[in-house]
Amino acid sequence: MKRVMELFATGQYSLTAIQKELAAAGIVGNLSKKPLPLSSIGNFLRNPFYYGVFLHKGEMHQGIHAPMISKKTFDEIQTALVTIGKPRKKRGDKGFLFLNFATCGTCGHCITGERHTKKSGRRYRYYRCTHKNKRPHSDDRGFVREDKFAEEVKRNVALVAIPDDWKEKFLAKIELWQNEESEARQRYVDRIKAELATLKSKIDRLNTAFTEGGLELSEFKQLKNPLIVQKAVLEQQLAKAEKGDASPIEPLKNLVLEANQAQKWAFEDNWLEMKSFLQKVGLNRLVRSQTLTVSFKKHWISLAETTVAAQRAASESERNSIWWRRRELNPRPWQSYQPRLHA
DSSP states (O other): OHHHHHHHHTTOOOHHHHHHHHHHTTOBOTTTOSBOOHHHHHHHHTOGGGGTEEEETTEEEEOSSOOSSOHHHHHHHHHHIIIIISOOSSSOOOOOSSTTSOEETTTOOBEEEEEEEOTTSOEEEEEEEOOTTOSOOOGGGOOEEHHHHHHHHHHHHHHTOOOHHHHHHHHHHHHHHHHHHHHHHHHHHHHHHHHHHHHHHHHHHHHHHHHTTSSOHHHHHHHHHHHHHHHHHHHHHHHHHHHOOOOTHHHHHHHHHHHHHHHHHHHHTOHHHHHHHHHHHEEEEEEETTEEEEEEOTTHHHHHHHHHHHHHOSSHHHHHHHHHHOGGGSOOGGGGGSOOTTO
């Protein structure tokens, strides 16, 4: 319920699409075992109980239950109900899953949906370019059946999906890199501390020599001042190292987990999640000649290229080699902690 409400809050899903998602999760009528009516879905989407309050005789009360969603998400749901959530009275909601998702690769206009009914009574859903420029169009802007479009969505998700076995291999390698990074960071910190201790000892000896009259003031300043500058620089480096910059490994770990989750969505035919996923990791989604092409963002494009290369490999050992030798998937961030104190 929480996931479905958050999906609807994005404003990209119709009530019919949410109805199908609820039914797929087993949330149906108690007696009829049929999908919930759209009116019932609209009612629970308007219920403030889910963000922690409830109405009693027209008076709002604070509940003691844990909120399921935030007030911000609830407000976004109410906005979505007004803009796209209300079912059409005359024609009905057609329930297209992939509206507001892709554009025409020929002219750049939006891809819209249509429903056709054959003479036999069988119904089909199609996606096509809106042809808003009114110019003659080529054959590559023809209709795409919804099942074909869905398979294109799944094909693109598969390009940036990681199966369970490779997820475990990558996470094991990432854990090794994290340990190496931590050890390298500690060695770097220890080296700075050792140099600081040496500098402080030199400064103490100079102070002692000056106090006992072994050095003239001009000589004392000439020897001490450079050491003070070095000490300040080392202390800044030590503070930065101990605080620790954000690890470059963490984004890679998140990418692996997201890519593995995408594999599960593809296996489950979870079209709503796959749609959201491609909107997140892709910059452009173009349809031309019944083919969906996604321009993936940085790092995701490297994963897609690796997947394609692995699919073309002749043997398992060659596929393994392709996965491991990709620089983008095998960074060595811990090398940045090699000491350069006197650079």
